[in-house]
Amino acid sequence: MRSKKTLILFLVITILVIGSAYGLYDHFVGGGAGTGTDQIEPQARKEAPDFTVYDSEGNKVSLSDLQGKPVVMNFWASWCTYCEDEFPYFEDAYERYGDEVTFMMINASETQDVIDTYIDEEGYSFPVYNDAERDAATKYDISSVPATYFIDENGRIAKEIIGATDKETILANVSELLGSSQ
Numbered sequence: 001m002r003s004k005k006t007l008i009l010f011l012v013i014t015i016l017v018i019g020s021a022y023g024l025y026d027h028f029v030g031g032g033a034g035t036g037t038d039q040i041e042p043q044a045r046k047e048a049p050d051f052t053v054y055d056s057e058g059n060k061v062s063l064s065d066l067q068g069k070p071v072v073m074n075f076w077a078s079w080c081t082y083c084e085d086e087f088p089y090f091e092d093a094y095e096r097y098g099d100e101v102t103f104m105m106i107n108a109s110e111t112q113d114v115i116d117t118y119i120d121e122e123g124y125s126f127p128v129y130n131d132a133e134r135d136a137a138t139k140y141d142i143s144s145v146p147a148t149y150f151i152d153e154n155g156r157i158a159k160e161i162i163g164a165t166d167k168e169t170i171l172a173n174v175s176e177l178l179g180s181s182q
Contacts, residue, residue, distance in 0.1 A: 045156035048149065049139035053106055053129040056116060061129060063136075064155070066102045070177040071151040072170075073104040075131075075142045078118040082164035083146045087124060089167035094126040097174050104129055108137035109145075150177055 048071075050064045063071070074090060076083035094103045105124075107115050108131035119128050131137050140149070150159040150173045159173050 045152065045154075045158055048151045048155050048157050051131075051136035051139050052133075053104075053131045053136050054112075055127065055129055056112065058112075061104075063104075063151075066104075067155045068153055069100070069102050070153050070158075070174075071102045071104060071149075072174060072177075073106060073136075073149040073151060075106050075108060075137065075140070075145050075147045077107060077109045077145050078114060080145045086146060086164055086166070086170075087122065089165070089170050091124050091126060092167065093170050093174050096171075097178070098126070100178055101174055103127055106131050106136050108132075108134050108142060150174070152177055 048063060050062055052060050052062045055061050063073075072090070072093065074083075074086075076087070078084075090103065090105065093101075103126045105126055105128045107128065110118075110130075112130050112132075115128055115130055129136075136142075140147070144162075146164055148161040148165055148170075149157055152158045158177055161169070
């Protein structure tokens, strides 16, 4: 009798663990969080928290300095496979919309040398920022990467994607930002 209860308990726990693992996978990798263009309606958008990061020359840059133009902000790391997968999509969006939209690719976990080496080796041209003091990461509660924010020209968050995303989603959200600013 006791072994039957133990077996049932084991099966229940196994099912719960597998279900939870699938839910997390679906949310962060399988498309649950990183797809879609369900923009936040302008009247419901929250103010994007201001922060200060450093460009590759060591100059301070604050989000508030960029107001008046939409911003695509991505938190990343060179060791992140999902970040590596989505970087070509951001590069494409930057090449298409870089004059109309500000791109901020923010790294909060590595030294400037590591960041510069990675970007140079991969040949990316979008602007990269170092959040060595974790000001941005703290204000946006970044506990994992990638994470992407689409911020309208008024400094309000229009869309938040926690986890990996794809080219179509990035381009659709940039297009949506530009549509709301014109």
